[in-house]
Amino acid sequence: xxxxTQSSRYLVKRTGEKVFxxxxxxxxHENMFWYRQDPGLGLRLIYFSYDVKMxxxxxxxxxxxxxxxxxxxxxxxxxxxxxxQTSMYLCASSGTVLSGANVLTFGxxxxxxxx
Amino acid sequence: xxxxxxxxxxxxxxxxxxxxxxxxxxxxxxQSFFWYRQYSGKSPELIMSIYSNGDKEDGRxxxxxxxxSQYVSLLIRDSQPSDSATYLCAAxxxxxxxxxxxGTRLFVKA
Numbered sequence: 490x491x492x493x494t495q496s497s498r499y500l501v502k503r504t505g506e507k508v509f510x511x512x513x514x515x516x517x518h519e520n521m522f523w524y525r526q527d528p529g530l531g532l533r534l535i536y537f538s539y540d541v542k543m544x545x546x547x548x549x550x551x552x553x554x555x556x557x558x559x560x561x562x563x564x565x566x567x568x569x570x571x572x573x574q575t576s577m578y579l580c581a582s583s584g585t586v587l588s589g590a591n592v593l594t595f596g597x598x599x600x601x602x603x604x
Numbered sequence: 605x606x607x608x609x610x611x612x613x614x615x616x617x618x619x620x621x622x623x624x625x626x627x628x629x630x631x632x633x634x635q636s637f638f639w640y641r642q643y644s645g646k647s648p649e650l651i652m653s654i655y656s657n658g659d660k661e662d663g664r665x666x667x668x669x670x671x672x673s674q675y676v677s678l679l680i681r682d683s684q685p686s687d688s689a690t691y692l693c694a695a696x697x698x699x700x701x702x703x704x705x706x707g708t709r710l711f712v713k714a
Binding site for chain 1: 612636638692696700701705708
């Protein structure tokens with residue numbers, strides 16, 4: 490069974506703390522993504538990576554950075570957490586893009602609360 | 605700004621009825637379209653993808669795409685209470701980027 494595993498299901502952090510969200514996939518997928526999901530706003534793309542050590546900004550990259558040192562692992566970093574980063578964070582992965590196809594497999598999500 | 609728009613609902617249908625979910629997208633260059641289902645407290649899972657104009661059927665689900673109108677829909681026949689979830693419409697806008705709508709909440713009443 491293919492899997493995308495997010496290391497933390499629930500986190501509570503304080504304003505200004507550095508936060509790491511880890512994601513591991515076992516499908517040998519090239520592409521990995523970080524989305525955040527907020528009520529009424531849907532899923533918004535933060536960053537994605539199409540290869541090891543490669544990264545691209547999504548629609549809302551401000552306040553975030555990412556790291557992809559190994560193909561199976563994609564980390565999201567909040568350098569200095571703020572209350573407006575309280576959200577559900579979803580990691581996803583996908584295989585080779587063919588004719589525009591990009592089917593995403595999601596992890597279970599990490600619910601982050603910043604106090 | 606490239607967008608995917610959906611009616612947030614909730615859409616309520618009786619068990620056994622057809623549920624019709626709709627979305628529109630703004631980027632004419634979008635090539636691939638997806639419907640994901642998300643149960644409360646769970647992550648999205650793919651239920652349908654469609655790439656060409658027309659209909660695509662998979663069991664009780666039919667996806668419809670009209671690129672001229674920039675319109676995607678999902679029909680669920682013989683709706684069941686287990687279909688109650690939020691349905692997310694998504695469009696791949698080129699390369700690796702997929703944009704999601706905010707989702708339509710569906711309730712199927714037993």
